[in-house]
Amino acid sequence: MNITKEQVLQALGNVEEPDLKKDLVTLNMIQDVHIEDNRLSFSVILTTPACPLKALIENACRNAIAHFISKEIEVTVNMTSRVTSQKNTGVPGVKNIIAVASGKGGVGKSTVSVNLALALSKTGAKVGLIDADIYGPSIPIMFGLEGARPKASQDNGKTRIEPIEKYGIKLLSIGFFTDPNQPVPWRGPMVSTAVKQLFNDADWGELDYLVVDLPPGTGDIHITVTQSFPVTGAVIVTTPQNVALADAKKGIGMFMMNAINVPILGIVENMSYFTPIELPDNKYYIFGQGGGQKLASQLDVPFLGEIPLIKGISDSGDAGKPIVLEDDSLMNGAFMEMARRVAQQVSISNAQVANNSNVINN
Numbered sequence: 138m139n140i141t142k143e144q145v146l147q148a149l150g151n152v153e154e155p156d157l158k159k160d161l162v163t164l165n166m167i168q169d170v171h172i173e174d175n176r177l178s179f180s181v182i183l184t185t186p187a188c189p190l191k192a193l194i195e196n197a198c199r200n201a202i203a204h205f206i207s208k209e210i211e212v213t214v215n216m217t218s219r220v221t222s223q224k225n226t227g228v229p230g231v232k233n234i235i236a237v238a239s240g241k242g243g244v245g246k247s248t249v250s251v252n253l254a255l256a257l258s259k260t261g262a263k264v265g266l267i268d269a270d271i272y273g274p275s276i277p278i279m280f281g282l283e284g285a286r287p288k289a290s291q292d293n294g295k296t297r298i299e300p301i302e303k304y305g306i307k308l309l310s311i312g313f314f315t316d317p318n319q320p321v322p323w324r325g326p327m328v329s330t331a332v333k334q335l336f337n338d339a340d341w342g343e344l345d346y347l348v349v350d351l352p353p354g355t356g357d358i359h360i361t362v363t364q365s366f367p368v369t370g371a372v373i374v375t376t377p378q379n380v381a382l383a384d385a386k387k388g389i390g391m392f393m394m395n396a397i398n399v400p401i402l403g404i405v406e407n408m409s410y411f412t413p414i415e416l417p418d419n420k421y422y423i424f425g426q427g428g429g430q431k432l433a434s435q436l437d438v439p440f441l442g443e444i445p446l447i448k449g450i451s452d453s454g455d456a457g458k459p460i461v462l463e464d465d466s467l468m469n470g471a472f473m474e475m476a477r478r479v480a481q482q483v484s485i486s487n488a489q490v491a492n493n494s495n496v497i498n499n
């Protein structure tokens with residue numbers, strides 16, 4: 138059978154990327170088309186390795202070839218990915234900055250940040266994590282790195298800090314530079330300088346996603362980070378109680394202010410329901426049900442998922458090995474699903490910016 142590359146591209150031009158609402162050929166997602174007799178192979182370049190629609194897109198490609206060219210063709214689809222970026226995150230080599238925030242303290246923002254970073258890395262992305270919670274840096278404990286000190290070197294008279302690598306991601310915490318037993322009386326300008334150093338003076342290398350755990354509330358650090366670096370988007374963590382939801386709303390309001398203007402990637406509801414480990418199908422909505430989802434639809438922002446209240450989540454954080462590293466989907470499923478949705482929203486946000494300017498695909 139004589140098929141041409143043009144025929145293949147024409148057929149695949151009928152497959153729409155469901156999130157980005159354009160066809161795969163227009164989005165430049167089809168590459169390496171090889172044809173030999175009745176054997177065809179091509180690559181589909183997804184915008185994130187965490188793409189939740191991978192199987193659906195592959196199926197749609199196979200169907201398009203069968204429908205528009207022939208069912209007799211032996212098709213090999215190589216699903217691969219190249220994370221998109223908006224121009225210039227301000228940190229060399231870093232494609233996307235994801236800020237994790239909460240209106241209220243203690244809702245599980247650090248737990249979500251850590252498990253989000255590790256879940257994205259598990260899907261194959263290159264990930265970094267900054268703990269910018271100067272009032273209660275908890276990432277050293279959650280990674281079993283209490284007392285760790287990152288290496289620093291001089292490069293042309295400039296200090297370069299080497300992020301610590303653990304569980305496949307690079308991380309820096311403000312807690313690596315302070316004594317956990319001594320309270321640090323941070324003043325506004327000191328805070329701003331210290332936090333900017335975590336971004337600017339560190340050797341992050343090439344990263345698809347840099348996750349930033351912000352302090353609770355809306356303060357100096359939020360303003361420093363969002364005004365110094367073009368943050369791709371913010372993930373807002375809440376619990377189901379009304380007090381937490383009201384503060385989450387304020388947090389979202391801050392990111393949406395004209396002076397800040399950071400896209401909201403979505404709301405994560407943590408501690409949504411209690412699940413006893415011995416009865417994993419039982420869900421007890423002890424703090425009320427559906428509050429996070431309702432807030433998301435009210436504010437017209439995505440809902441990124443419900444994370445159960447499970448003792449293992451707390452235990453694993455305290456033990457320095459976050460739950461997402463477990464191979465048990467009962468324990469890590471909710472975080473993996475949330476991470477896929479976050480990555481999906483990053484891709485959508487980048488594509489929207491591309492409609493107005495230029496998205497780089499490298």
Ligand SMILES: Nc1ncnc2c1ncn2[C@@H]1O[C@H](COP(=O)(O)OP(=O)(O)OP(=O)(O)O)[C@@H](O)[C@H]1O
Pocket residue numbers: 239241242243244245246247248249270273275352353407408444445446447448449450451452454455
């Ligand atoms: N889904 C969950 N199930 C069980 N325990 C959880 C869950 N989420 C968080 N925790 C526990 O709740 C406590 C607070 O979580 P975490 O430190 O992540 O909150 P935070 O919002 O970052 O707090 P802070 O406001 O102090 O920065 C921790 O002990 C953590 O292990």
